[in-house]
Amino acid sequence: MGKLPPSLKTGKNLGLPIRSLFKNVQQSPQESELESQPSSHHSHRKPKSITRKPNTSLTTATSHPSSPPPINFTSPDISAAKTLFNSLATTTRYSSLLNNRFCNAVLQSFSSVSSNIQDSIILLNHMTKIHPSFTPDKFSYHILLCQSCKKPDSDLANVNKTLNLMASKGFEPDKVTTDVAIRTLCSTGHEEHAIELIKKLSQVQFTKPDTYTYNFLVKGLIKTRTLSSVSVFINEMKEGFDVKPDLVTYTILIDNVCNGKNLREAMRLLDVLKEEGFKPDCYLYNTIMKGYCMLSHGGDVLRVYKKMIEEEIQPDLVTYNTLIYGLSKSGKVKEAIKFLNEMAKMGHFPDVVTYTSLMNGLCRDGNALGALELLGEMETKGCNPNECTYNTLLHGLCKGRHLDKGVELYGVMKEGDMKLESGSYGTFLRTLCRNGRVAEAYEVFDYAIESNSLTEVAAYTTLESTLKWLKKAKEQGLAV
Amino acid sequence: MLPQRMKKGIMDNPKKLATLIDLVNLPSTLREFVGQSQSSRLGCFRRVWSYIKDNNLQDPKNKNIVHCDEKLKSILLGKTQVELEELPMLIKLHFPKNQK
Numbered sequence: 001m002g003k004l005p006p007s008l009k010t011g012k013n014l015g016l017p018i019r020s021l022f023k024n025v026q027q028s029p030q031e032s033e034l035e036s037q038p039s040s041h042h043s044h045r046k047p048k049s050i051t052r053k054p055n056t057s058l059t060t061a062t063s064h065p066s067s068p069p070p071i072n073f074t075s076p077d078i079s080a081a082k083t084l085f086n087s088l089a090t091t092t093r094y095s096s097l098l099n100n101r102f103c104n105a106v107l108q109s110f111s112s113v114s115s116n117i118q119d120s121i122i123l124l125n126h127m128t129k130i131h132p133s134f135t136p137d138k139f140s141y142h143i144l145l146c147q148s149c150k151k152p153d154s155d156l157a158n159v160n161k162t163l164n165l166m167a168s169k170g171f172e173p174d175k176v177t178t179d180v181a182i183r184t185l186c187s188t189g190h191e192e193h194a195i196e197l198i199k200k201l202s203q204v205q206f207t208k209p210d211t212y213t214y215n216f217l218v219k220g221l222i223k224t225r226t227l228s229s230v231s232v233f234i235n236e237m238k239e240g241f242d243v244k245p246d247l248v249t250y251t252i253l254i255d256n257v258c259n260g261k262n263l264r265e266a267m268r269l270l271d272v273l274k275e276e277g278f279k280p281d282c283y284l285y286n287t288i289m290k291g292y293c294m295l296s297h298g299g300d301v302l303r304v305y306k307k308m309i310e311e312e313i314q315p316d317l318v319t320y321n322t323l324i325y326g327l328s329k330s331g332k333v334k335e336a337i338k339f340l341n342e343m344a345k346m347g348h349f350p351d352v353v354t355y356t357s358l359m360n361g362l363c364r365d366g367n368a369l370g371a372l373e374l375l376g377e378m379e380t381k382g383c384n385p386n387e388c389t390y391n392t393l394l395h396g397l398c399k400g401r402h403l404d405k406g407v408e409l410y411g412v413m414k415e416g417d418m419k420l421e422s423g424s425y426g427t428f429l430r431t432l433c434r435n436g437r438v439a440e441a442y443e444v445f446d447y448a449i450e451s452n453s454l455t456e457v458a459a460y461t462t463l464e465s466t467l468k469w470l471k472k473a474k475e476q477g478l479a480v
Numbered sequence: 481m482l483p484q485r486m487k488k489g490i491m492d493n494p495k496k497l498a499t500l501i502d503l504v505n506l507p508s509t510l511r512e513f514v515g516q517s518q519s520s521r522l523g524c525f526r527r528v529w530s531y532i533k534d535n536n537l538q539d540p541k542n543k544n545i546v547h548c549d550e551k552l553k554s555i556l557l558g559k560t561q562v563e564l565e566e567l568p569m570l571i572k573l574h575f576p577k578n579q580k
Contacts, residue, residue: 438564439543442529457501460522464568471565 078119103134111147141166149184179213186220202241222256258291289322298330317348328361356389363396395424398431419453433470
């Protein structure tokens, strides 16, 4: 059935032998829902970036059958690197194959281990001298730029030097250069430098960041800084350099405040972006819905959905999954089920997230057996459950006092090498102990550690406190 | 919601965590059993539990009950029979709070 987002495909559920016993389920709705959302966002809007990076295109070049052996430097020793290149260039068998791509790959490989940008420049010069048919291109300089951005000087001297070198060789830095530099700085944790550099580059029309670069930086900043300091940055860029935030920028900000459960700020931002003349789209509404879900405001999720329909925005699968998740979480599973039909009408088919959310809702509603039935329905429709589905069910069955079914389900999970989540692990242990099956609880404890579901400490503390609780319960005559 | 609360408890309380995973000098009885002079409470628990499994000391009819052999008896207050659920408590006795 439908296309699963890659984040959900991790399950080891495929081809479980015991299908007939229990039907299908997987992965916890919370995580899958929340993760799949931003990722689908980007796949829609950011198809780029990979193609731009020089290194990715280079690695493929080296694997070509007629190419010389790929070079992987392990030491930053420049003279050894020179010697190696000399030997390649003088081997007649290879010399004709030493094209620009290959030479760039050599440079890339060296720069990834080299600690000194000067060494890489020396190697580049050396290669052009020994092998004159190699003419360094923009990629070559981007490789050097990458290296200098990984370890920028406090005043960006080395980065500026590389940029100047590039320009002096006839390759004026452009938007791609900006993108390479900013991405490298951000992904190595040098956001402060990235801000400095982006401001400098924004002064020239030719190197002004595009929206992808800009949004990448904003996304990096919001992870480590307060919203207000990011707002200051956004303002500076707008007023000083005419680099304006777009709808994606606002979605990033709103996503962030929603994750921090600050919906009031989200609403304020929503007003701001409307004032700026943007029309909220499906992704933005999905993000807001997610925010309400995190606060367990199920009713508000429905309100957002209605607003979307009013504004004639096409909901997508994530919208429905979020909606169903939100309703299920706030105990309105009956309403959630109604949306199964509605989404089908719109051409979206329930996936593993939808089903798991519904099972979660049914379990909350005290209908764990109904959830188990849904597992069967799901499987007959060709939708494979994942770890989260099983964990949801295990939790639900234990809570709903269907321990035997739970134990059976646990057997299936064990067979499929599935991991236990800490929530369902705790519930399962407690239910086992309450029913006087301490020995089995000990075995579950072993499995949790063996399967790397939990750390030793987490697994043990749960076990220990469960037993402590059991002792108390026994004293009060509450347990077996 | 229990596990979340517990997870938090461990995070919030590094001292409690330390009593669980810090290596301490074992008392002589335990030292003999574990075969090491130092161990953490957690390591010790896992050692005892795997000893029980390896030697089939659980009662075949009621697995919650462990029949101690001589070696096990020596570290579990000399009891001939213990219940599995007491195990963490019994082991904790060897790890007094103020030991350093």
